[in-house]
Structure formats: structure tokens, C-alpha cells
Amino acid sequence: MATEALPAPEPIEVPAAKAIARMVRRIGARQLIGTILVMSVALLFARYSWSLPLGVDAEHALYDVRLLMTSQRIPQDPRIVMVVYTDETLEATARRSPLDRGLLAKALTNLDKLGAKAIGIDILIDEPQPEDDQLVAAFRGMKTPVHLAFAGNATNGVFVQPWQEDFMRKFQASLKPGNVWPTSIRVEADPDGVMRSWPTRPPGLPPLLSNAMAKHDKRFEDYHGSLLYRLPQRADRPVFSKLPIDLFALPEAAEMLRSQIQGRYVLMGGDISDVDQFDTPATRLSKEGESGTTTGLEIHATMLAQQLDNRIPRRILPTALWGAALLVVVAAAMAGFTELSAARNAVVIVGSLALLIATPLILQRAGFDTQRLPMFGWLGGWVLAFIASSAAGRAVSSDERRFAQSALGKYLPPDVAKQILRDPDKLALHGEQREIFAMFTDLEGFTQLSSQIAPAMVAQLLNRYLDLLSDVVLEHGGTLDKFVGDAVIAFWGAPISRPDDADRAVKASMAMYAAGERFRREAPAGVPPIGRTRVGLHMGVAIVGNFGGEGRIQYTALGDSMNAASRLESANKKLHTTLLVSGDVVARSTLKCFRPMGRITVRGRSETPMAIYEALPDCDLEQAAALTDILARFDAGDASAISSLETLISQNPKDLALVNLLERLQRLGPGGSYALD
Structure with missing residues (x-):
């Protein structure tokens, strides 16, 4: 197939x-x-x-801030204690550099009896001193594991000369066999001088002090990521306790500090104001008057604590x-x-x-x-x-x-057009139900007029007329719907609604009538007389939206309210009025320029009568009040109301709208409604 x-x-x-x-x-x-x-x-x-040169400074500062914001706050670390040489120690021993090794030997001997887990010494024994024999004896007698500082010329050439490295190697070799091991005390600062990271481990150096003292976590042997500092909960209790080395010179005094040493890691070194001091994120951002630097011994204590906590970010x-x-x-x-x-x-x-x-x-x-x-x-x-x-x-x-x-801008007010451009969703493609004030206008007799003059003149007049009325609509915040011949269809309340839309619509209807009158007066010579502009205005619910599809803009309103406004406009001819508005509009407006014109019923729309009013640019408020009273009396069955209306007409014999109202009332009776076809 x-x-x-x-x-x-x-x-x-x-x-x-x-x-x-x-x-x-x-x-x-x-x-x-x-x-x-x-x-x-x-x-x-x-x-x-x-x-980047400038970027790294900013990155360092931002990192320091967030590190401190997220740092743990602890009362005091119970696992680590520092035994330190202080400025007072140097004054008492009259020894500054190198540090008094006799004092160190006595302290080590007494500390060994207090049950420490391990001792780390951040002091370089890099040149001979008279107390070396005493110190060697102390080291050889240690039962507590001791990790003694070592630094090489290859990695620290500024402070360690070859002869000093050679002395350290020989000195530490003389301690064997024993319980003392060499350890690296290497630290590395960033280019801005701040300690933020663990140091690298160049070949040829012994294990880092913190690695050597806490051997249980091998992951830290090659770790050189961030140092995770911790902050004290109280300013008077630092993260690590510090005890002067002088307190351990005598056995009796040292024994009194057993609870401070037993079961802890002991770090020994200097806490001297101008030696081995470093910046950290905390000290870099410290307030004026607070400690500006941190000792190298405390850096090692921080690394040891981080390793004991197994904190590898x-x-x-x-x-x-x-x-x-x-x-x-x-x-x-x-x-x-x-x-x-x-x-x-x-x-x-x-x-x-x-x-x-x-x-x-x-x-x-x-x-x-x-x-x-x-x-x-x-x-x-x-x-x-x-x-x-x-x-x-x-x-x-x-x-x-x-x-x-x-x-x-050709069919929306400028302020509304700007809002739509900022938020296109307000000009919805789909239909939406809105309460609007719908307006229809008509130029009386223009169809007949157009057959009496040249087509070019028709176009000129029509364009001029529609321009005038369009400007009025936009000036009063209305939306132009469409033109049907000489008719202008507009509405208020969509796509943007305002609290005073009723007043805007009424004022626009009066301004359109005035524009129509000016258009009549300014007609070119030879043009037959032009009729008046008639307006119908009604308030009601309509479906508004862009019903033209994706390819074109046709923002319009559909529904009964539009039909009612159209019927009001056409009723002007039969009722001899010019600006008819519904009672719903009058109820919403704060203006007083309305006079009642009875009631009408629009066939095919609703059987419910609609109260109608005429909006007058130069409204006589006394006459409007009198007419309102006459109609109320008439509907109440007061026979004298007709006489009152006749008297009012006699005072205004050219007011054909009042004459028409009288005829309707006499024909329809109280509560009657004029039916529009």
C-alpha cells in the first residue's frame, strides 16, 4: 500500500x-x-x-569580618595552658635574649611531676649558654613527652643562621635517647602581615608543633587552610589561660598549680611585648585601646585546639x-x-x-x-x-x-501611558471586569453635512473635530476607546482607576461640549452650519482588555454599560438635551452641576427605570434644586408640581429640555419612565 x-x-x-x-x-x-x-x-x-592588588585587600578585610562574626565564643579552653616568659620575668632575671635557661630547666623539672599530657616549647635553643648542662639534665629526665622548637636556615634565613641551625641539631641530638623530639614552630603570615592560615610544611623540617602534640588526626599533617580562631565569652577570661614561668621555679609553688596543669597540653614560650607578636583577624579589627597583636605561642595554641576539635573547614x-x-x-x-x-x-x-x-x-x-x-x-x-x-x-x-x-499616548493619558510602560501587566491582554465610566459622543447632523461638501473638506473637518475631543479626553485622564465616524467612545476607570474618575468624566463631557461649540464657530467659510456635540455618560461594569490579539493593540471595553452610555447619547436628540448622565454617575460625583430629567427605560437592556440628569457647564443651582423638588413632589402625587414646572418653563421659554420634560410627565404620570427604542 x-x-x-x-x-x-x-x-x-x-x-x-x-x-x-x-x-x-x-x-x-x-x-x-x-x-x-x-x-x-x-x-x-x-x-x-x-x-588583584586592590581586590585582595578588600577580600582580606571582608574575610576577617565574617570569620569573626562566625567564630565560636567559649568560656576558656580547659585542654591547653600556656606557661610564659613575661616582661616582668625578663626584668627579674635581667636576661632578655637569650631567655634564662636555668629558669626553663627548673620549670620543666617541676612541670614533669604535675601530669601534663605533653609539653611544647616555642623557644629556640640556638646558641650556647652557661645553663645548658642544667637544661640538658632536665630534658633527659623528662617523663612527659616534650616537643622542642627547631627552625632551619633554608626556611627561615632571616632569623636562623647556618651556625645556629647547626647548634640546634647538635643540642637536640645530645638529648637522645630521651623523651624530647624536635618540632617545627613555623608560622606564615599573609602579605598584609595577618595570620589567617596554617603554614606550609617545606621538606627537611620536623612535624609542626600542633601536629606533633596531637597525633591522633593525620588529616592535619598536610593541612594549610584557614586558622579557625575562637573568641572569649568574657573579656577578662582569654581563650587560653597563661601562667608566668616564674610560678614553676620552686617545687612547692608548682605543686599548688597541679590542677592547672594535670591532663592538659602545656605550651611554653614568650609573652613579651616586642618579641614574636603577630596580627590576626581579631587584632586587626580590634578597637582602639585593646590588644593589638597576638603571640606566636597563642597561634600554636589555636592550631592545636583546632586539631583537637577536628575542625577542618x-x-x-x-x-x-x-x-x-x-x-x-x-x-x-x-x-x-x-x-x-x-x-x-x-x-x-x-x-x-x-x-x-x-x-x-x-x-x-x-x-x-x-x-x-x-x-x-x-x-x-x-x-x-x-x-x-x-x-x-x-x-x-x-x-x-x-x-x-x-x-x-494617542489613546491613554500621558501619566497612564508611563505607568503602562513601567508595568506592562497593567495593560492586560486578557479581559478583566472593571467598573468604568463610559462615554459616547455624537456630532449632530454631520452625516448629512458630509454629503454637502467636498471629501477633502470632510476629512479636514473630521480630523480637526476628533483631535479636539481626543485632547479633552486625555487631558481629563480618560482612555480613548475608538472613533466611529464622528463619534468618540471613551471611558474612565481602566487600565488605571482613580478616586475622582466620576468628576473627571463629567468635566470632560462638559469640556467636549465646549470644544464642539468652538469647532462650530471656527468652521471655514462656505461650510454649512454644524450641529451640537451630544454626550452620554454612564457608570457600570464592563469587560476591558486588549481584544485585538498579540499582533495589535486594541484596548477596549465591552458590556452593558457601554450600551447604556450609547443609548443615553442618542436620547439627547429626543429629550432636547446635550449632556445626559445616569444617576449612577451623579451618585459617584462630587460636582453639583446636574439637573434631573426624569427617568428612562432602555428596551432590550433592563426593565428597571434609569434616573437621568443633564450636566450643565453653567448650571443654575437654584433652578436645579427647584427642579429636583418639583420631580419629587410629582412622584409623590402632588398635582401642583406640574404648575410649578410650567412656571419654571415660563421663566426659561427657550429651554426645550424642560418643555420636553413637562410633556413626558403629563403623559406618563407619577413614577413613569420614558421608554427608549
Whole structure:
């Protein structure tokens, strides 16, 4: 059986892709290249700000702040105690450099009896002293594991000369066999002099002091990530307790401190004001008057505590940093390219920057090492990308905005058109139910007039007339719906509603009548007399929206309220009025320029009578009040009301609307309603 080949499917066009392609064309080659270059710079800055001269300083400061904000606060670490040489010790021993080794030997001998877990000594024995034999004897007699400082010339050439290294090696070799092992006391500061990381371990050095004292966690042997400092809960109780070494010179005094030593790690070294002092994130940001530096011994104590706590922060992979940088730039580009109102734009900017600031803090608190996380790079990259994309977005939208505002301005008030451009959702494509004030107008006798003059003159007159009435609608905040011949259809209350829409609509109807009268007076010579402008205005519910589809703008209103306004306009001819408004409009308006014209019933709309009023630009309030009273008396069955109306007509014999009202009342009786076809 033969089969018929199916036609190839048409390619599917993706609206987003089409929009992007259109935007690229509108940007222009030069603008596009510039935008791409700035975006590339933003991406690189968001990724590599830690490697830039100015960026690294900002990154260091931001890291220090979030490290301190997330640091643990503890009462005091009960596992570690520092036994230190102080400035007072140096004064008492009259020895500054090298430190008194006799005092060290006595303290070690007495500490050995107090049950410490291990002793770490951050003091270099790098040159001969008279007390060396006493110190060697103390070391050889130690039952407590002792880790003695060592530093090499290759890794610390500024402070350790070859001869000093040679002396240290020989001295420590003389302690064997025994319970003393060499240990590295290496620390490394960042280029700005702040201690933020564990040191690297160059080959040829013994284990790091903290690694040697806490041997249970091998992961720290090669760790050189961030130092996790802790903060004291109370200013008078530091994280690590410090005891002067002088207290341990005598056995009796040392025994009194057994509870301070037993079961703890003991670190011995200097706490001297001008020796072995370092900056840390805490001291760098300390307030004036607080301690400005931290001793190297306390740095080692911090590393030891971190190892005892098994606190190795999770590493953020380079691929994740690249992904984050790209996400930051893309998000900024989307935010900058999207047209938003000033308020929404401010929310986007503030929200985005707040998220960029909060994310590193959240990650740090969650246990990630954020020292190399480019927070400043994210902020700078976001700002660069946002500025570049905003400039490109303005280039794309400037022409479109001018065209759209011009188009919208032809049937919407300028302020409404601006709101629609800022928030297009307000001009809904779908229909929505709104309460509106609908207006229909008509130029009396224009159809007959148009057959009596040349077509060019008809076009000239009609355009002039519609321009006048359109301007009135827009000046009073109305929305132009459409033109039907010489008729203008407009409404208030959509797409933007205002509290005074009723007053605006009524004032516009009177202004349109006045514009029509001016148009009649200014008609060119030879044009037959032009009739009056008649207006019908009603308030009711309608369905409003863009019913023309995606391809064209046709914002219009549909429903019974529009029909009622049209019937009111046509009723003017039969009732000899010019500006008829419904009672619903009068009830909503704060104006007083209305006189009652009875009731009407529109066939095919509703059997319920509609109270109608005539809006008069130069309304006689006394006459309007008198007429209101007459109609109320008439409906109440007062026979004298007709006489009162006749008297009112005699005072205004040319008012055909009153004459027509009298005829209707006499024919219909109290409570009657005039039926419109």
C-alpha cells in the first residue's frame, strides 16, 4: 500500500530566542562589543579578585569580618595552658635574649611531676649558654613527652643562621635517647602581615608543633587552610589561660598549680611585648585601646585546639567558584537588562547585593573555608555587569519606548501611558471586569453635512473635530476607546482607576461640549452650519482588555454599560438635551452641576427605570434644586408640581429640555419612565 510522505515539520520559533536576537540587533555592533568586554572583565573580577592588588585587600578585610562574626565564643579552653616568659620575668632575671635557661630547666623539672599530657616549647635553643648542662639534665629526665622548637636556615634565613641551625641539631641530638623530639614552630603570615592560615610544611623540617602534640588526626599533617580562631565569652577570661614561668621555679609553688596543669597540653614560650607578636583577624579589627597583636605561642595554641576539635573547614572547589562568578554576572545582566520601575529596580539591587553579602557569611557559618571566596569580586562583578547590561538595555529600549509611548499616548493619558510602560501587566491582554465610566459622543447632523461638501473638506473637518475631543479626553485622564465616524467612545476607570474618575468624566463631557461649540464657530467659510456635540455618560461594569490579539493593540471595553452610555447619547436628540448622565454617575460625583430629567427605560437592556440628569457647564443651582423638588413632589402625587414646572418653563421659554420634560410627565404620570427604542 502506497504511503504519502508527511511534510517536514516547520521549525519551532522560541519567543525568548527571537526576543534576544531582536535585542542584539537593536544594541548595535559597537555597543554589543563594549558590553561583552565589560561583562568579561566583570566575570574575571568576580573570579580572581583575590589575585588583584586592590581586590585582595578588600577580600582580606571582608574575610576577617565574617570569620569573626562566625567564630565560636567559649568560656576558656580547659585542654591547653600556656606557661610564659613575661616582661616582668625578663626584668627579674635581667636576661632578655637569650631567655634564662636555668629558669626553663627548673620549670620543666617541676612541670614533669604535675601530669601534663605533653609539653611544647616555642623557644629556640640556638646558641650556647652557661645553663645548658642544667637544661640538658632536665630534658633527659623528662617523663612527659616534650616537643622542642627547631627552625632551619633554608626556611627561615632571616632569623636562623647556618651556625645556629647547626647548634640546634647538635643540642637536640645530645638529648637522645630521651623523651624530647624536635618540632617545627613555623608560622606564615599573609602579605598584609595577618595570620589567617596554617603554614606550609617545606621538606627537611620536623612535624609542626600542633601536629606533633596531637597525633591522633593525620588529616592535619598536610593541612594549610584557614586558622579557625575562637573568641572569649568574657573579656577578662582569654581563650587560653597563661601562667608566668616564674610560678614553676620552686617545687612547692608548682605543686599548688597541679590542677592547672594535670591532663592538659602545656605550651611554653614568650609573652613579651616586642618579641614574636603577630596580627590576626581579631587584632586587626580590634578597637582602639585593646590588644593589638597576638603571640606566636597563642597561634600554636589555636592550631592545636583546632586539631583537637577536628575542625577542618570544607573546601570550595575552583569549579564552584567559576560557576558562582558566572551566575553572579548572568543575574546582574538579567537584572540590568530588564526594564523595571524605579522602586522595583531598587528592590532588585538591594536584594541582590544583600544576597551576595549574606552568601559568604552563610557558607562560613556552615563550615566552608571562605578565605578564597571572592565576596568583593562578586559585588564588583555584579555592579560592572549590571551597569553594562543597563546601558545596553537602555540602548535597546529607547527607540521602542519612544514609539510605544507615542502610540499609547494617542489613546491613554500621558501619566497612564508611563505607568503602562513601567508595568506592562497593567495593560492586560486578557479581559478583566472593571467598573468604568463610559462615554459616547455624537456630532449632530454631520452625516448629512458630509454629503454637502467636498471629501477633502470632510476629512479636514473630521480630523480637526476628533483631535479636539481626543485632547479633552486625555487631558481629563480618560482612555480613548475608538472613533466611529464622528463619534468618540471613551471611558474612565481602566487600565488605571482613580478616586475622582466620576468628576473627571463629567468635566470632560462638559469640556467636549465646549470644544464642539468652538469647532462650530471656527468652521471655514462656505461650510454649512454644524450641529451640537451630544454626550452620554454612564457608570457600570464592563469587560476591558486588549481584544485585538498579540499582533495589535486594541484596548477596549465591552458590556452593558457601554450600551447604556450609547443609548443615553442618542436620547439627547429626543429629550432636547446635550449632556445626559445616569444617576449612577451623579451618585459617584462630587460636582453639583446636574439637573434631573426624569427617568428612562432602555428596551432590550433592563426593565428597571434609569434616573437621568443633564450636566450643565453653567448650571443654575437654584433652578436645579427647584427642579429636583418639583420631580419629587410629582412622584409623590402632588398635582401642583406640574404648575410649578410650567412656571419654571415660563421663566426659561427657550429651554426645550424642560418643555420636553413637562410633556413626558403629563403623559406618563407619577413614577413613569420614558421608554427608549
